[in-house]
Amino acid sequence: MTTYDAHFRVWRGDSDGGDLKDFTVAVHDGEVVLDIVHRLQATQTPDLAVRWNCKAGKCGSCSAEINGRPRLLCMTRMSVFARDETVTITPLRAFPVIRDLVTDVSFNYAKAREIPSFVPPAGLEPGEYRMKQEDVARSQEFRKCIECFLCQDTCHVVRDHEENKNAFAGPRFLMRVAELDMHPLDAAEETGLDRKRTAQDEHGLGYCNITKCCTEVCPEQIRITDNALIPLKERAVDRKYDPLVWLGNKIGRRKG
Numbered sequence: 001m002t003t004y005d006a007h008f009r010v011w012r013g014d015s016d017g018g019d020l021k022d023f024t025v026a027v028h029d030g031e032v033v034l035d036i037v038h039r040l041q042a043t044q045t046p047d048l049a050v051r052w053n054c055k056a057g058k059c060g061s062c063s064a065e066i067n068g069r070p071r072l073l074c075m076t077r078m079s080v081f082a083r084d085e086t087v088t089i090t091p092l093r094a095f096p097v098i099r100d101l102v103t104d105v106s107f108n109y110a111k112a113r114e115i116p117s118f119v120p121p122a123g124l125e126p127g128e129y130r131m132k133q134e135d136v137a138r139s140q141e142f143r144k145c146i147e148c149f150l151c152q153d154t155c156h157v158v159r160d161h162e163e164n165k166n167a168f169a170g171p172r173f174l175m176r177v178a179e180l181d182m183h184p185l186d187a188a189e190e191t192g193l194d195r196k197r198t199a200q201d202e203h204g205l206g207y208c209n210i211t212k213c214c215t216e217v218c219p220e221q222i223r224i225t226d227n228a229l230i231p232l233k234e235r236a237v238d239r240k241y242d243p244l245v246w247l248g249n250k251i252g253r254r255k256g
């Protein structure tokens with residue numbers, strides 16, 4: 001097994017402030033950045049705070065920034081860095097720091113609660129739902145989300161603009177609105193809930209200028225912008241500016 005010493009800079013501090021600290025840590029073949037954080041805890045900084053659970057890219061807990069890019073600590077191989085490169089690990093920038101690499105991501109849970117859930121169709125019992133495979137496949141892509149919030153962290157609408165957080169749900173939750181709006185059995189409209197209008201008026205869809213930064217950092221490779229945000233924008237604009245489209249949708253839905 002090959003072992004070499006690598007140079008790391010790790011942010012240490014809390015909500016009152018902090019600083020980058022330098023460390024030299026042994027790295028073994030095949031390791032990921034989370035292994036190095038664990039070795040740091042075991043040998044030099046037993047009180048270094050980091051959040052993690054699965055070490056398999058599935059729980060979404062170990063989100064941080066590595067050399068300024070939002071990434072999962074457990075899915076970033078040390079082999080992607082040159083051996084003489086300094087690897088800088090900092091907490092997610094868009095959320096308040098609790099301590100060291102741990103941030104308070106409760107903004108995301110608050111946004112999740114603002115989105116009304118699936119409205120079951122009247123007259124159908126669970127088990128009687130029938131959907132086309134293409135509709136199932138569409139939501140399955142969105143449901144791969146592990147709620148790591150890397151997309152939320154990277155989106156420029158909130159990354160350096162705390163003042164936008166109230167009006168903007170962020171890519172993960174606009175994707176959730178899009179998923180429900182595309183669901184062929186969602187009966188929200190029959191109850192008076194217009195998901196396209198709420199996307200615009202309550203969740204800040206208009207702030208998104210489709211830069212695709214969210215898609216680039218998604219560890220599940222969900223095509224957030226192309227498959228959720230752009231289609232939702234197209235449908236919201238149709239609805240807003242074309243009353244015939246609105247009427248057509250209404251009649252089509254009734255006939256269906």
Ligand code: SF4
Pocket residue numbers: 154155156157170171207208209210211212213214215225229
């Ligand atoms: S595509 Fe939209 S939601 Fe995604 S990062 Fe860009 S502005 Fe944010």
Ligand code: SF4
Pocket residue numbers: 144145146147148149150151152172214217218219220221222224
């Ligand atoms: S959409 Fe991707 S980047 Fe965003 S929270 Fe889900 S898994 Fe993470």
Ligand code: FES
Pocket residue numbers: 052053054055056057058059060061062063072073074075
């Ligand atoms: S520890 Fe679970 S995604 Fe990294």
